[in-house]
Amino acid sequence: MPTPEKIIYDPNPPVDPRVETLVNELIGRVADKWTLLVLEELEDHGTCRFTELSRRVPGISQKMLTQTLRQMERDGLVVRTVHPVVPPKVEYCLTDLGHSLGEAFCGVWVWAEANLERVARARMAFDARG
Template structure:
């Protein structure tokens, strides 16, 4: 199925469904890090993803596994060893995600500058507008 025709409801639904999963920052980080590092244990992933909580990483991995992007392998050892790696489907996300990371790194400065200009303009407009005063009749 091609997503070229966005006038079709099924195409918009498919795009929305996929972006809901891979569009969040933690999923992008997990796929990118597993793509660069191969198989990792939970705590290794957590160390490599700055700012992710244990609960959020658990939920993200569970959702990525449910969608067939990550595989989870449990080894019957004491204590149990659990490893995560990208599936073949998950590996197909590496190229677009790396392109997004590269684009972000190349353009972050310009985005920060644009935000600053926008915010300064909005502040100036707000300051120049006359204040609206509500009058209460006597």
């Protein structure tokens, strides 16, 4: 006999599971540490060059910056403009979509700033409990 498959009452509105999967994937893609930090820099400083970003985003490697920017470009979050000069000059800026994502993340930045202390205290308490 197959597993009887418990019926659990779900108080939430029925959502197409395929949409949910896609949303989860997109969240996983976009809620990435480096994507967030790059997004924030471009929000704050507008159009930036590659080296400028690598200086501004603390701790990012060139490899990850390139990779992150490519993915963001593919997802339609940034535009990449190449100026055919020597030495090379490439500029990145947010699209409307990228900007709207930045706004969506605004609440998280505010939360982080507001709750730094609480998290720090929670960690100390946890670590003290062993």
